[in-house]
Amino acid sequence: MNLMINVRHVHNVAFEKSDLFFICMLRPLSSKITVDDLEIEAAKWMPLVEFVDQPLIQEDSMFKKIVDIFIARLGKRYCGLSTHQVVSKFDGKISSLYYNVIDNEDDNCVGK
Template sequence: MDQVRTAIEVEKVQILPAENDDHGGVVVKLEEHMDSDVFLTLLKTSMSQWTIQGKKGVWIKLPTHLVNLVEPAVKEGFCYHHAESDYLMLVKWIPKTTNTIPANASHRVGVGAVVLNHKREMLVVQEKNGILRGKGIWKIPTGVIDVGEELFDGAKREVKEETGIDTEFVEILAFRQSHKVYFEKSDLFFVCMMRPLSFDIQIQELEIEAAKWMPLEEVAAQPSAEKESLLKYITDLCIAKVERDYSGFSPHPVTSFFSDQPSHLYFNKKEN
């Protein structure tokens, strides 16, 4: 009888609006303005009820116009998990067990586009900004993948934006992982082989100082391409690819248990 009474009382208690997640926790999504004192009262009551219910992680998604609720949430033991331009995500682990909430995204994903024409010339650029500014180094077009963007689409976009050249994706030649690059995050960099569909260069003047088609051997002869540099390995792979001694990774559509969004598995599918 006591258990029945407790269940009825729990249903009558006013708590924050929340949805169950797939891992035994709840997600609070607030949109309308709320006084911080009212929020604190509801939060304390909610945490008590979620503890009784055996919930694990509690997530609070706060849009920027509800910034007044950040301080009371933090004082109740919530931590920052991640932030985007329009919201902040806070989280708290309830059980007295090991916290299994995954950390925020650990990697940034970048692409470099290797574009070779029929003359064995590589499309290269000199950057107007950043650490390479004014150093006279010719490099391949590079950039960061946007949210929801495929690697091959990102490579085509970056080449078009920086040089005005239209391209067709061929395959991934290689990838590099490095650490503590931007905001202490790790970095995955995919080197993509591209086939040019146009040849007249029109540089993006905001970021690119110059761009041109350079003989592959001249790119490889730059001082910056010596020893074990990234550029040296890229040019070596290009030469091997041209001479048909190397085969990279091509995308193949796959389905997933975790999302209904399209995805691709990259692997080496040798030609018969």
């Protein structure tokens, strides 16, 4: 199951613009990583423990909270933001609406 964990928004950061930061937990289609050399210097899979031990993660309260949420999800103690497809009367198109609800189809959540 793919799941949006949380969203962070802040005004007036880089280039005096708003910044939206989406955190998702996804299942990969494969373990192969394709890197666009113009966009990304390096990419790799790493164990969660190795990721958490990085100084950037250890020194930033926001990243530490995100890791806590990931660990809660892995322990089936957090259901995250579920995606719900809805049609808007404004344009008649399908939109994705994300909100926290225990979904009976989600076998990774407790409290069913």
